Amino acid sequence: MIEIALDAMGGDNAPHDVVHGGIEAARISKGRYKVVLVGNEEAIHREVSRHFRTDDLPMSIVHADQAVDMNELPSMALKKKNSSIAVAIDLHKQGKVNAVVSAGNTGAVMATAIFGLKRVQNIRRPAIGSILPTENGRTLLLDAGANVDCRPQDLLEFGMMGSVVFSHLFGVEKPTIGLLSIGNEKSKGNEVTHKAHDLFSASPLNFAGNVEGGDILGGATDVVVCDGFVGNIVLKFAESLHGLFKSNLRRLVRKYLFSQIGAVLMKPTFDGIRKVFDYQEYGGAPLIGVQGVCIIAHGRSTPKAIKNAILAAHKMVIENVNKEISEKVGLLESPELVCGSHNSENSGEA
Amino acid sequence: MIEIALDAMGGDNAPHDVVHGGIEAARISKGRYKVVLVGNEEAIHREVSRHFRTDDLPMSIVHADQAVDMNELPSMALKKKNSSIAVAIDLHKQGKVNAVVSAGNTGAVMATAIFGLKRVQNIRRPAIGSILPTENGRTLLLDAGANVDCRPQDLLEFGMMGSVVFSHLFGVEKPTIGLLSIGNEKSKGNEVTHKAHDLFSASPLNFAGNVEGGDILGGATDVVVCDGFVGNIVLKFAESLHGLFKSNLRRLVRKYLFSQIGAVLMKPTFDGIRKVFDYQEYGGAPLIGVQGVCIIAHGRSTPKAIKNAILAAHKMVIENVNKEISEKVGLLESPELVCGSHNSENSGEA
Numbered sequence: 001m002i003e004i005a006l007d008a009m010g011g012d013n014a015p016h017d018v019v020h021g022g023i024e025a026a027r028i029s030k031g032r033y034k035v036v037l038v039g040n041e042e043a044i045h046r047e048v049s050r051h052f053r054t055d056d057l058p059m060s061i062v063h064a065d066q067a068v069d070m071n072e073l074p075s076m077a078l079k080k081k082n083s084s085i086a087v088a089i090d091l092h093k094q095g096k097v098n099a100v101v102s103a104g105n106t107g108a109v110m111a112t113a114i115f116g117l118k119r120v121q122n123i124r125r126p127a128i129g130s131i132l133p134t135e136n137g138r139t140l141l142l143d144a145g146a147n148v149d150c151r152p153q154d155l156l157e158f159g160m161m162g163s164v165v166f167s168h169l170f171g172v173e174k175p176t177i178g179l180l181s182i183g184n185e186k187s188k189g190n191e192v193t194h195k196a197h198d199l200f201s202a203s204p205l206n207f208a209g210n211v212e213g214g215d216i217l218g219g220a221t222d223v224v225v226c227d228g229f230v231g232n233i234v235l236k237f238a239e240s241l242h243g244l245f246k247s248n249l250r251r252l253v254r255k256y257l258f259s260q261i262g263a264v265l266m267k268p269t270f271d272g273i274r275k276v277f278d279y280q281e282y283g284g285a286p287l288i289g290v291q292g293v294c295i296i297a298h299g300r301s302t303p304k305a306i307k308n309a310i311l312a313a314h315k316m317v318i319e320n321v322n323k324e325i326s327e328k329v330g331l332l333e334s335p336e337l338v339c340g341s342h343n344s345e346n347s348g349e350a
Numbered sequence: 351m352i353e354i355a356l357d358a359m360g361g362d363n364a365p366h367d368v369v370h371g372g373i374e375a376a377r378i379s380k381g382r383y384k385v386v387l388v389g390n391e392e393a394i395h396r397e398v399s400r401h402f403r404t405d406d407l408p409m410s411i412v413h414a415d416q417a418v419d420m421n422e423l424p425s426m427a428l429k430k431k432n433s434s435i436a437v438a439i440d441l442h443k444q445g446k447v448n449a450v451v452s453a454g455n456t457g458a459v460m461a462t463a464i465f466g467l468k469r470v471q472n473i474r475r476p477a478i479g480s481i482l483p484t485e486n487g488r489t490l491l492l493d494a495g496a497n498v499d500c501r502p503q504d505l506l507e508f509g510m511m512g513s514v515v516f517s518h519l520f521g522v523e524k525p526t527i528g529l530l531s532i533g534n535e536k537s538k539g540n541e542v543t544h545k546a547h548d549l550f551s552a553s554p555l556n557f558a559g560n561v562e563g564g565d566i567l568g569g570a571t572d573v574v575v576c577d578g579f580v581g582n583i584v585l586k587f588a589e590s591l592h593g594l595f596k597s598n599l600r601r602l603v604r605k606y607l608f609s610q611i612g613a614v615l616m617k618p619t620f621d622g623i624r625k626v627f628d629y630q631e632y633g634g635a636p637l638i639g640v641q642g643v644c645i646i647a648h649g650r651s652t653p654k655a656i657k658n659a660i661l662a663a664h665k666m667v668i669e670n671v672n673k674e675i676s677e678k679v680g681l682l683e684s685p686e687l688v689c690g691s692h693n694s695e696n697s698g699e700a
Contacts, residue, residue: 236563
């Protein structure tokens with residue numbers, strides 16, 4: 001059976017919400033996967049005991065002495081050989097589990113996974129793919145922070161990897177790919193995007209040209225490619241909106257009496273808006289291009305988000321995403337088709 | 351008297367809202383400035399005639415044959431020698447007006463101003479400074495799109511220019527400056543930000559270190575410095591939020607009956623939120639580093655935004671911002687103080 005290691009100690013509300021999410025995922029496993037909770041055994045047992053009927057669930061616990069703090073520097077975190085993150089990645093490296101999910105310190109998870117697991121053959125730079133909610137669905141933005149200085153060829157590889165992952169996660173045959181720049185015309189951009197634009201245009205990927213910052217949340221393309229410097233800044237900017245919206249709403253509602261009544265009546269609307277602006281609803285960010293499956297969930301992950309991240313990890317394992325990535329990277333400079341086709345059939349250009 | 355040219359033909363709602371804004375500004379001039387409306391004379395007269403008691407206002411009209419379309423490529427716009435943008439910049443170049451305000455095609459205004467007006471002495475790259483609303487006030491982000499590939503020294507100059515402009519526009523003595531990067535620690539960033547961090551640290555500017563994407567709207571620093579590629583992407587991303595919020599709110603309010611009643615009761619709250627997320631409330635973006643004063647207002651500018659842009663232009667003229675910039679650029683590599691001091695006194699480090 002597929003085994004998925006869950007870092008029980010990582011996340012703002014760990015182990016409480018994380019273990020809760022792991023249990024939720026185990027409940028709907030139907031024999032497809034087992035959840036391996038990694039972390040302080042005692043703390044995990046205590047959390048599990050808060051829930052009913054967990055005895056027969058496909059779950060196990062692997063003890064890890066240490067935990068990485070959410071604000072710890074990755075360089076320091078790497079030294080904790082018995083942290084829940086390190087133990088989970090090690091289990092994966094040894095083939096004892098098929099995937100790792102962590103809502104812990106992003107930098108630490110990324111560094112541990114990149115050092116611990118090897119890169120997919122011929123992939124030069126693993127990337128973090130972040131799933132953003134859009135007006136009409138979702139967009140996979142990558143790289144969201146693994147690589148700050150990128151070459152045009154790196155961006156092309158991100159596009160290919162993003163295409164394959166988006167295709168498998170969301171069942172879209174030929175995901176469209178946008179190159180993040182400062183204007184839709186080919187002439188707009190910096191030196192790297194100019195060259196990347198040429199590489200994308202010559203590739204068999206479903207390239208839709210440049211997209212602008214304002215196109216991302218509009219859902220202009222399925223995949224948005226940028227370097228990790230820009231991706232990280234955009235992602236953190238986006239994540240800060242939820243707090244800004246919430247604090248302003250609260251402040252203004254308090255200020256106006258009628259608004260307090262109005263706010264009660266509008267609850268369903270606000271829940272809807274929250275879903276659009278709140279990123280914790282959306283599983284996690286796959287670390288793409290490493291030999292293995294590693295999903296970095298948001299620090300603020302709810303149990304539902306953890307459950308979704310485990311389901312995404314399971315999907316990436318059974319659909320053998322890495323095999324497809326390693327096959328397609330060789331084709332990037334050949335004339336054959338490299339669209340992330342959902343069923344792995346290279347059926348000719350649409 | 352100070353004369354401020356207003357491009358009457360530029361903007362999504364031009365000439366209607368623009369002329370309206372110009373009249374509003376003229377009404378509160380109190381002899382401080384005159385508004386010179388530049389554009390199709392007939393169209394401007396028609397707009398002016400919609401308003402009462404405009405005969406004695408400090409306003410005049412300068413005719414311009416052509417107008418630049420909001421989506422026209424800057425390279426094409428530059429060929430229109432009689433466009434309202436070109437005529438306004440030309441009036442400024444000839445010293446017939448002291449400043450230009452335009453809500454027209456940003457790329458065209460920028461290109462016309464940079465080509466038409468010279469750079470401030472010793473400034474290598476003019477930059478667009480964009481004013482973003484934050485949780486506790488506002489932040490000046492620059493460069494918001496004038497320069498895609500920047501050197502560390504360029505970022506340092508942006509910081510100095512931003513400091514001077516912020517100081518004069520908002521009366522803050524020593525504005526704090528943040529360098530936009532992917533982590534608060536000095537070690538985080540790309541090659542350019544690493545070197546820029548060293549330059550800023552050695553400079554007499556009030557440097558607060560790196561800021562992240564999530565810090566911008568939190569108002570972590572008064573000025574946020576980045577290259578024009580990143581700045582443009584962040585700005586357009588931010589601007590797209592207003593539409594996303596509005597369309598989701600409308601969709602969800604329609605869906606839930608009670609929300610329709612709630613929405614009426616919550617109007618003051620929504621007006622408050624709109625102000626936070628809607629950038630048209632905030633005057634315009636000064637093009638900083640050219641010999642002259644040029645404010646690029648948002649295409650969606652309301653009359654109030656146009657009025658505010660004219661007031662900002664007036665302030666930049668009377669406080670002689672460019673003189674201070676040209677003085678301080680020479681000090682950037684010397685040990686003297688280069689903080690954007692509001693009253694131009696270099697009063698020693700705080």
